Amino acid sequence: MSEIKQTAKNEWAKGWPIVLASLVGIMLCLSPLPYWALAVIGEELGKEFGWDRQTITAGFLYMTAGVLVSAPIAGLLVDKIGARKVLLPSIIALGLGTMSFALMTSDPRVFYLIFFITAVFGTGTLPITWTKAIVNNFDRYRGLALGIALTGTGLYGFVATPSIQFMIDHFGWRAAYVSVGALPILLSLPIAYILFKDEKEEARLKTSDSNGVRRLLIMGLGFAIALFVSMQIVTTVAGFVGVMALMVTFLIAYLILVYLRSDAGNTEVPGLTIRQTMMNYRFWVILFAFLLLGAVVSGIIANSKYILLDKGYSPQDATHLFIGAGVIGLSTLTGRILGGWLVDHFWAPMIAFIFMSLPAFGCFVFAWDMGIGMNVLALVLVGLAAGVEFDLMAYFVSRYFGMKSYALIYGLIYAAFGLGSGTSPIIFNILRGDDADYSNVLKLVAIGFIIGAALLLTLGKYRDFDGEALS
Template sequence: MNESPVGKADGEFSLGWRLILASAFGVGFGSIGFVTYSIGAFIDPLGREFGWTRTQVQGAIAFGVGLGGFFAPVVGYMIDRYGGRKIALWGLVGVAVGYLMAGASGGSLGYFYLAYAAVALLGAGSGPVSWTRAVASHFHERRGLALALTLSGTGMAAIFVPPYTVYVVENYGWRVGYMALALLPMIALTLAAFFFFPGQSSPGSAAAVDERTLTGFTLREAVCSYRFWLLLASILTMYIGITGIVPNLIPALTDKGFTPAVAASIQSGYGVSLIIARLGIGWLLDRFWGPGVAAVTLTSPVIACLILMGEPSYATAMLASVLVGAAAGAELDLLAYFAARYFGLRNYGRIYGLLYTGVALGAGLGPISFAYLSQISGSYTASFQVALGLFAFGGFSILFLGRYPQGNVGIDASPT
């Protein structure tokens, strides 16, 4: 008698929850997870000590996120070929090294950027592609929820990192703040060392891998598909908007009269929303047409931009933060899910890694361009106006992905 889908789903989680736990911490405290969420706490202290502008400090994100994202296709290739465990573990060590370097910064802006480049390059293996590849290979019946739980690690980082960093910086100084950040990937490393065994992505277990997980598009077939470029365009525009707002939210709110601690608490609302939205999106993706779910969620920050262009109260500023968090919570989950559902798992690491360059480019452009716009205009209003248009395009364009390929290449069919 065949096992029911519910029974299969329960079996997947009973065997795979440790993998999800380790992967969630890896995503949250890896090379991409909290660079954006922590930089806001350092903007004013570094400006006071070294005379750096907000734009100059935010420029570190272009190195800390952008370089790592552009290296993601190489990481994806290495994972598909050699397996993800060693690559992910050494990547977490690299993140810690980069933050320790940042804490040793003098007055050289070039060295500061080099430290963030070290976070990106030495820590590239700890990016989302390592963790999502392993989870997508293990889960089939509840892949959407499993990926959502994994990627909720970024929400965990968004809740915890801003107040944690602000507290340490305000009480012990920015140098100790960077040392405190370096501890976080070590926590993830401990969990991953015990629980992260992505056997299905290991070449040594290739014979035991269910043939279903090896179907899908070649890299060339994916790149020649209009869906690839549509996903890339949506990811790019959404991430310019999201990463433009998030690291600038604390300085934008302090400009409007909020204290740094209160502004950090508002930004933490982003993280709570990110987790809730990510789990909700994962549940919905397993039951409804993904692009429709995506369009509703990804356009919600349009309302947030309208709020932030005015003079928000604490409640409305929190609502804006929550709406941006909902979109951010959906975006990475949608990317991982759509990459597997539309293109399959045979070359998931390489395809996902190439799509992730949209995240990298967006995350590199967003913070520095929004900070620059605020610098030349005297406020963040112009930045929020630009973000409004980006969110509208990125959200609605996803509807044109169309129906899933026949046979579900993400599980058991060849590309069609």
Template sequence: MPSAPSRATGEFASGYRLLIACVAGIAFGLVGIAVYSIGAFVDPLGREFGWSRADVQTALLFSSGLGGLFAPVVGHLIERYGARPIALIGLVGVAIGFLLAASNGGQIWLFYLAYALIATLGGGSGPIAWTRAIAGRFDRHRGLALAIALSGTGLIAIVAPPYVVWLTQTFGWRAGFVGVAALPVAIALPLAFLFFRPADRAVRNNAPAAPLDGMTTRQAIGTYRFWVLLGSILAMYLGIAGIIPNLIPALTDKGIAAQSAALATSAFGVSVIVGRLLVGWLVDRFWAPGVAAIILTPAAIGCLILMGQPTLELAVLAAVLIGMAAGAELDLLAFLTARYFGLRGYAKTYGILYAGVALAGGTGPMAFAYVHQMAGSFDTSFAIAAGLFLIGGPAALSLGRYPAMPALVINH
């Protein structure tokens, strides 16, 4: 009988290609590219068309918000047709949406339509397909595998701001959108086509090889843990999503140059990756809600730093603290969904939970920018975000013990 280390090693040996595809898909699919690129377009679009920051940020309500509403449908399609075709179609859909954004002539409704298409046509490239494939392939090191895959958001947080700032400053904002559109089809799509081959036996044979563990989606919704998890992640993501696209404008308002502000955002991206990997390693060994509270709550300190007049060094520290939380949240959502509710209804259950996250992701940036418009600074928004972090982090502690699950059948 193989030892535990050899079983874990075997999981990564057989699944590393899948992991590569998932990292790229999460980085350049719906969940990463729209959020981490829009901050660099705020001021260029404002100068070109006279749009306010709130006007531009509202586009994320259409990408993240509609993406959230569409997430349960994506979960159903994945269970019906398999993750691979849905993810591949989604990557192409994201590119189409950004190309439409590049053709905008000043019509705000057309700009919002472009982001709505990113959500609907690109919905399959969201985290549901990628995390379902990882959760089904990995067992003993599921937390670390999810962390590696979801580190794609940290990768795009590092790459997108300086890349898009360079494109827009050198060639204009239209070239910036075209350059963003190229990423999912030039990088993620080929890798997904080659390596993203989850074991969708139920789809191929019209019957599962063996029953999966856990609850149906209806059973999961009937538990208090579902609502605690939803409330915790909503509070965290409202704050995180509000900060991400507004970090560059907030820092430039405080006298930090745009390129230096983009550097702080890149530091945020590095901390997303570090936080994600650290959390993935920890939840495989320790009680995940405790890990969540320890990693998520200090983001409030980052908000307090940003409420003052931070130097670049302090701004980087604040970005790191918030980035650690941002790195943890999607990893924790996927892990806790699988750990507390099992894989039986994972795609639909995660889809509903992710719908709440995505709606928060869509409303957070708009609300952040609106509060800035009303108050004249971002300090009030940072104070609200700090309060949300102080609620969302500790709330995870009420999830309680892991429930007992039948033995999980891993499909290879």
């Protein structure tokens, strides 16, 4: 027991700078920054440019598309040249991209292009990069370290609304965008430069194949251009449903291309190659489970206010109950840390099943409206599920596939997760159609929670890559 405690103590003594830098970096990464900025500034864009809600929120589809095309590329680069070399320039790109929203005109295509480009070059700030160093330096308390770092995705929500609104009230929405974009450059960049140093990674990284990296970047840029142009055409011809189908097609094409072309990872690093991973059923179980779970969690959170409004609640009551940094924000943060601690002590798929299946009960609560108290409980359950998603993705990849191609595998799974979570709010409303409320949709979502959670129970025992020779 004393040896275990000493190991854990040594992990934290050496790894706390990485966790701290990751917490700040994830707090100001591509995931929360554009979301909260648009959530507050969106109304101002509608007033100035005459855009409706659908035009404004469609920006998230283009961000999702940008992440879809660049997340696997970012992951492959991290495995080839190291996380630090990817995330530092990506932080700058995210900041400048966010600032460039201040230069928008009334043409929504400019708005979508900025969203897309910011996502493509800012994907390196997502947990794909930060978690690589954490799982590299933590074993006994890997889950807790991940949970603490990943609370950053929720922490920004507590200060985003008042700070952005202050800038709008005193300096206008364009200045607000500049202030939001300045945050990663002024805060996360210097902290990451000083503290985010993975000595284990640097020691075993071989000299990268510059030609391979160059080919990789050209391939990614080609994919990005093709996807953006295709989205413009498909949006006109087939609407947003066609765009979602297009993104699914690109994800499938990416999976095939990665399988055929990639040989990521250092041969000295324990773990599966990407080809071995894609021949392993666990990869497909995790990818599909998180695509499904990302969709149902995001769909519930994005539409929770409208679900209550359809049940007869006043706008004031609905807003009070489900404001972003209220019930849902606190339960998400709780889920991050609690889930991280639990997977260090118990079998992670069982913890995942518990956290991800309980929201099915919440769906039935919403569907039949069992009162305010039960509605709060329902959203707490959804918030807890949202809290453990990122923890579990990183934990599963490291425990079942090792570190050889960690970031690429994580990037592919994150792309699927982003596809589900980015498109589900629209899918929810398509499925609702002309129904009076979301009751029928919620029943389908409950089934989705149960299926996604149950799939993770099939993963089996962890693999000890340090103790086995891989062919």
